[in-house]
Amino acid sequence: MNLKKLKTAWYPLCRSKDLGKHPKPSKLLGEPLVLVRLDNKSVHCFRDVCPHRLIPLSLGRVVNGRLQCGYHGWEFDGEGRLQNVPGISKRISEPVSEQKQQQQDQYQGLSEDVRQNTCQKSCQNLYNDPKQPLVKYPCHEQAGWIWVNLTQNKPPPTIPQRFQPQTGFDILMTFRTFEADFIHAIENFLDPVHTLFIHRGLIRNVGVQHLKYRQSHDEHGFTTHYTMVNKQNGLINKLFDPGVTVNIARFQFPGLASIAYCKGETVLFEVVLFFIPMDKGEVGMATNIYIAKHNKDKLPAWLKFGVMRPFIELVFYQDKKILATQLSAKNSANTLAGKPFADKNPYQSTSADLVIDHLVYLLADGAEGVDKVGDMVLDVD
Numbered sequence: 321m322n323l324k325k326l327k328t329a330w331y332p333l334c335r336s337k338d339l340g341k342h343p344k345p346s347k348l349l350g351e352p353l354v355l356v357r358l359d360n361k362s363v364h365c366f367r368d369v370c371p372h373r374l375i376p377l378s379l380g381r382v383v384n385g386r387l388q389c390g391y392h393g394w395e396f397d398g399e400g401r402l403q404n405v406p407g408i409s410k411r412i413s414e415p416v417s418e419q420k421q422q423q424q425d426q427y428q429g430l431s432e433d434v435r436q437n438t439c440q441k442s443c444q445n446l447y448n449d450p451k452q453p454l455v456k457y458p459c460h461e462q463a464g465w466i467w468v469n470l471t472q473n474k475p476p477p478t479i480p481q482r483f484q485p486q487t488g489f490d491i492l493m494t495f496r497t498f499e500a501d502f503i504h505a506i507e508n509f510l511d512p513v514h515t516l517f518i519h520r521g522l523i524r525n526v527g528v529q530h531l532k533y534r535q536s537h538d539e540h541g542f543t544t545h546y547t548m549v550n551k552q553n554g555l556i557n558k559l560f561d562p563g564v565t566v567n568i569a570r571f572q573f574p575g576l577a578s579i580a581y582c583k584g585e586t587v588l589f590e591v592v593l594f595f596i597p598m599d600k601g602e603v604g605m606a607t608n609i610y611i612a613k614h615n616k617d618k619l620p621a622w623l624k625f626g627v628m629r630p631f632i633e634l635v636f637y638q639d640k641k642i643l644a645t646q647l648s649a650k651n652s653a654n655t656l657a658g659k660p661f662a663d664k665n666p667y668q669s670t671s672a673d674l675v676i677d678h679l680v681y682l683l684a685d686g687a688e689g690v691d692k693v694g695d696m697v698l699d700v701d
């Protein structure tokens with residue numbers, strides 16, 4: 321994977337409503353992170369490591385608008401500067417000249433040796449060091465999500481249009497993590513063929529399923545339009561499909577993948593997933609599911625989503641299982657080969673693997689993907 325390129329992007333690491341008064345651990349590209357809301361409002365993101373003894377700061381708490389480590393209580397402000405060390409008075413830790421001017425009485429009775437030891441060797445450098453003791457990352461709260469970027473001094477994110485609330489749609493937002501290879505997790509979501517095997521009965525069923533597809537791409541992503549020659553025949557369609565004729569599957573760097581289920585030109589339902597490369601073999605998935613509001617539809621959003629949710633969870637569980645299996649097979653292949661798996665591509669693909677070359681091009685510096693056009697007939701007994 322092109323980590324340098326991936327590092328320049330913004331990622332939604334947490335739903336706004338999931339970050340309350342307690343710090344929350346997260347991860348991005350292997351970097352341990354803590355998300356924290358100081359003063360009950362502003363959100364901050366730091367490396368999740370206390371500089372004292374390396375304990376994750378996410379195990380701490382917020383005290384007086386500061387992030388307090390849970391081990392010895394060091395406290396950091398929103399800029400990551402150390403503001404309090406229990407056991408050392410901040411007043412006597414300030415530079416000696418200021419102390420003299422202010423004639424603070426902590427010095428009275430202390431010998432010069434003790435003063436030097438206490439102030440200059442132990443803590444003065446911590447309190448007054450202009451460098452930040454914590455590594456702080458750009459962090460913004462927008463569109464119901466907390467966005468983080470690992471590149472310093474980044475301007476606020478431009479939230480992809482597909483990941484913003486849409487007029488005329490109810491929205492369900494979820495976040496989860498699972499074990500998978502990053503690229504193959506995205507491939508899984510955008511791949512029609514596996515639905516007949518991993519989600520048999522739910523999304524597609526035995527019998528003939530005929531789709532026509534055409535692709536287009538640019539340097540940021542790609543789109544596949546599917547036209548259903550015959551109606552999709554899984555249980556989910558039988559229960560919820562109000563006449564979908566077209567699916568539009570899109571991908572946009574670094575991890576935004578979506579499938580819009582349309583009747584002609586009209587979007588009825590859209591699943592938008594933001595895949596996040598949290599760590600090697602660990603993927604985050606920020607999800608916005610949109611259902612079109614209909615004038616005659618008197619069902620409230622919570623009820624509509626409540627009815628659909630068990631089916632969505634089952635589909636996710638089936639994918640999660642196969643992706644974990646794939647990851648473990650990949651790791652075993654590494655061991656067997658005795659060399660890093662990334663050295664060469666061991667996968668065999670066919671023209672039915674519609675998206676892998678585009679994904680490898682965008683995320684791992686592979687050759688430019690080829691747009692495909694054709695018919696896909698899924699015909700399984």
Ligand code: FES
Pocket residue numbers: 370371372373374375389390391392393394
């Ligand atoms: S490890 Fe954080 S204060 Fe000691």
Ligand SMILES: [Fe+2]
Pocket residue numbers: 508509514515518519635639
């Ligand atoms: Fe799937």
